[in-house]
Amino acid sequence: MCAAQAAADNSSVNSARAGRLKVFLGMAAGVGKTYRMLREGGAERDAGRDVVIGYMEPHDRPQTSALAEGLEALPRRKATYRGTQLEEMDLPALLARAPELALIDELAHTNAPGLEHRKRYEDVADVLAAGIDVFSTVNVQHLESLKDQVTELTGAYVRETFPDAVLAEADEVVLVDLTPEELIERLRAGKVYPGERIEAALANFFTVENLLALREVALRQVAAEVEAKRLVVEEPLGTREERIAAEVPQAVGERLLALVRPQPSSQRLVRRAWRSAQRLGAPLDLLWVKPPRLAIEGEVGCQVTALRHLASVLGASFLIEEGEDVVAGAARVVRERSITYIMVGESLPRRGVGRLREPLPQRLMHGTPPGVDVRIVAHRGAKEESG
Amino acid sequence: MSPALIAGLAALAVAAAGAALLVRPLRRRRAERPQPVHHILLPFTGTEISRRAVDAAVRLARAEHATLMPAYLATVSKQLPLDCAIPTEAAKAMPMLEAIEQRATAQGVPVDARVERGRSYRHALRRLLGKEDFDRVVVPATAMGGIGLSGDDLIWLLERAPAEVLILRPAPSDEGRLPATLG
Numbered sequence: 001m002c003a004a005q006a007a008a009d010n011s012s013v014n015s016a017r018a019g020r021l022k023v024f025l026g027m028a029a030g031v032g033k034t035y036r037m038l039r040e041g042g043a044e045r046d047a048g049r050d051v052v053i054g055y056m057e058p059h060d061r062p063q064t065s066a067l068a069e070g071l072e073a074l075p076r077r078k079a080t081y082r083g084t085q086l087e088e089m090d091l092p093a094l095l096a097r098a099p100e101l102a103l104i105d106e107l108a109h110t111n112a113p114g115l116e117h118r119k120r121y122e123d124v125a126d127v128l129a130a131g132i133d134v135f136s137t138v139n140v141q142h143l144e145s146l147k148d149q150v151t152e153l154t155g156a157y158v159r160e161t162f163p164d165a166v167l168a169e170a171d172e173v174v175l176v177d178l179t180p181e182e183l184i185e186r187l188r189a190g191k192v193y194p195g196e197r198i199e200a201a202l203a204n205f206f207t208v209e210n211l212l213a214l215r216e217v218a219l220r221q222v223a224a225e226v227e228a229k230r231l232v233v234e235e236p237l238g239t240r241e242e243r244i245a246a247e248v249p250q251a252v253g254e255r256l257l258a259l260v261r262p263q264p265s266s267q268r269l270v271r272r273a274w275r276s277a278q279r280l281g282a283p284l285d286l287l288w289v290k291p292p293r294l295a296i297e298g299e300v301g302c303q304v305t306a307l308r309h310l311a312s313v314l315g316a317s318f319l320i321e322e323g324e325d326v327v328a329g330a331a332r333v334v335r336e337r338s339i340t341y342i343m344v345g346e347s348l349p350r351r352g353v354g355r356l357r358e359p360l361p362q363r364l365m366h367g368t369p370p371g372v373d374v375r376i377v378a379h380r381g382a383k384e385e386s387g
Numbered sequence: 388m389s390p391a392l393i394a395g396l397a398a399l400a401v402a403a404a405g406a407a408l409l410v411r412p413l414r415r416r417r418a419e420r421p422q423p424v425h426h427i428l429l430p431f432t433g434t435e436i437s438r439r440a441v442d443a444a445v446r447l448a449r450a451e452h453a454t455l456m457p458a459y460l461a462t463v464s465k466q467l468p469l470d471c472a473i474p475t476e477a478a479k480a481m482p483m484l485e486a487i488e489q490r491a492t493a494q495g496v497p498v499d500a501r502v503e504r505g506r507s508y509r510h511a512l513r514r515l516l517g518k519e520d521f522d523r524v525v526v527p528a529t530a531m532g533g534i535g536l537s538g539d540d541l542i543w544l545l546e547r548a549p550a551e552v553l554i555l556r557p558a559p560s561d562e563g564r565l566p567a568t569l570g
Contacts, residue, residue, distance in 0.1 A: 148467055152475050157466040213475070264454070264499035268488060271481045278478070306501065313461070313480075313502045315472030 018131035021124065022172040023107065025222060026139050027214040028206070030192030031178045033137035034105055038067040041103045041135055045071060052099035054127070054134075055089035055120075057106055060194060071103070079112035086112045091123045094132075101133045108142035108162040121162045140218040143167065153213040156205055167225065175222045180211030224281065254282035257339040259330055261288060262296075262303035265345065267310060272377045273343045274314045284316040285337060289329035292322050326360065327367035334368045342374045425453035426499070426521035428550070429487070432460045432508055432536065434479050440527035440555045441487055447523065447553075448496045456521060457487045458501040460511040460536075469504055477502065509540045516548060524548050528556045 022040075024033040034056060045051040053073035056064075074097060077090035088111055094102055104127070109120040117123050124134050141150040144161045151157055167173060178186075186192055187206055258273035260266040270286060277284040286307060290296070296304050304320075311318035321329040330342065347360055358366075364374050429444045448455040459480035461473050480502050488498045501519065505511025528541060536544070545552050 148471060149474065151464055151466045152471075152473055155464050155466075157464075264497065267500050268485070271485055274477070275481060278474070306499070310502060312470055313473055313504065314477050315474055 019128035019133045020171040021128055022135050022174065023167060023170045024137045024174050024176050025218060026176045027218040028139060028183065028211060030183055030186055031176050033176045035064050035067060036176050037103055037135045037137050038064065041071060042067065044101055050100040052097060052102055054094045054102040054104040056103065061191060079115060081112045088112055088115060089123060091116050091126060094127060095130050098130065099132060102127055104134055104136045107136045107138040108160045110160050119162065121166045140214060140221055146217060154205060154210045173222055173225050175218060180208045180215060183211060220281065254280045254340045255338055256282050256284045256341045256343060257333060258286050258343045260286050260307060262300045262307060266307065269343060269345045269377045270310055274316065286311050286316055286318045287330060287333050288320050289326040290320050290322050291324060327363045330364060331368045334372055340372060342372060344376055346376055346378050425451055426456045427453045428521040428524045429455060429457045430460055430512055430526055436483065437527040437555065440525060441490055443555055444525040445491045445494050445496050447525065449494050454497045454499050455491045456499050456501060457484055458503055458515055459483060460508045461502060461504050462507060463504050465506060473504060508536055509543055512544065522550050524550055524552045526552065526554050528554050
């Protein structure tokens with residue numbers, strides 16, 4: 001089953017599910033996700049709920065194993081794959097046991113071939129659909145959308161992933177956080193991996209730089225989840241048709257548009273726009289409104305290639321709209337892509353009849369849908385001269 | 388031909404001659420004005436660059452009326468496509484390019500920056516050399532082992548670059564490295 005199909009299936013199951021999903025999210029192995037899940041599971045049992053461990057990875061961590069001792073654990077199912085015996089969660093047994101709450105570790109895990117589902121999050125969807133609440137754990141690096149980012153940050157390729165929709169539709173996401181220094185201390189003390197794996201882990205994945213980067217990714221992810229849930233609650237009144245008719249962009253988050261021209265000075269505008277987009281956690285589009293008769297060749301062609309290349313490096317989209325009127329072209333893109341923020345370069349000093357024309361930022365303010373901010377990025381040369 | 392028509396034609400001829408006299412100096416001035424056709428490539432890696440190298444490149448560019456082309460060389464993990472977005476590397480590159488542009492622009496030197504991806508610094512450099520036209524390369528030899536272009540990379544550059552290569556070794560007094568946050 002392809003990932004998209006799995007995501008779609010999972011999404012449909014989630015929408016019909018009766019159980020509640022709580023996910024303990026961490027930046028890396030060893031931060032204490034399983035420990036926290038077991039502790040909260042234990043508290044639920046003490047409060048009188050029927051709690052069962054569906055599957056747990058003790059990772060040879062004595063403290064974690066000690067916490068699990070007081071909880072009922074379902075026997076694991078044996079599966080043989082290429083001559084190796086693997087232990088997996090017994091989904092049919094869990095559904096038959098039907099507890100009120102199931103603790104299921106490692107949401108992104110890939111099951112052995114031949115079981116009901118390929119991935120554990122699909123097992124979890126079945127458990128939720130049966131009306132059983134689930135506590136589960138996962139590391140942020142396994143999120144499908146973050147896989148490439150994490151690989152770039154750490155150099156480690158992430159094989160096991162799960163769709164973002166699973167986390168987005170979880171009822172609760174709890175970030176289990178630890179500073180990189182504390183985690184490395186735990187690693188050195190043998191609380192994460194057995195002795196023979198410690199040095200290799202410290203030399204490769206568990207560096208302060210990697211952990212700082214992963215921690216930032218995890219914190220941002222949880223912040224985004226919180227914001228998304230808050231914004232759904234605060235959805236504005238009126239039907240979607242009415243909002244579209246009013247031309248008010250109802251984007252959940254910000255989306256930036258930088259108006260560029262094929263010249264080197266536009267690169268500064270792009271850099272500024274990208275940094276703003278990074279701070280806002282927003283996508284960035286670059287737009288050049290190309291005069292109809294201008295051919296993309298020679299110096300113009302070189303600069304268009306350079307802008308396209310820069311957009312690719314930054315993960316931005318580079319758009320070319322043909323038209324005489326920059327404002328009309330920009331307004332069209334603003335509406336189509338729900339832009340909330342436009343950045344333009346400072347206009348060159350106007351001469352002759354050009355003085356009579358309204359400046360571009362003002363025209364943009366009037367020509368684009370209401371609620372779209374316009375920011376002018378000062379031209380470095382002009383600033384130096386005046387300053 | 389009526390006298391009025393003759394007078395009109397004479398007035399037109401005088402106006403045309405005057406315009407030609409005005410336009411010629413303008414054209415001459417434009418022709419004399421150096422055109423920014425030259426490019427000086429300044430490849431670099433990491434989060435700082437020798438201030439000496441930047442200043443040398445800016446001085447050269449200014450003297451030769453050239454455009455400075457600072458180029459950040461980024462490495463992409465083999466696990467990722469070579470043309471993928473590299474936000475982490477870009478987060479290092481953008482402030483550096485900003486700082487170099489600020490320094491060059493203050494000297495009246497135009498800047499046309501680049502970011503090039505490769506599996507290694509040399510691979511990125513090779514891709515850059517294949518794409519861009521330039522007349523000189525100014526490259527800082529790093530004093531820090533393991534960071535930036537290695538000695539082998541510099542030899543490779545000397546052999547392959549289709550332009551003059553100026554390798555600046557850090558002077559003992561060259562403690563000033565241009566950080567991303569240039570004041």
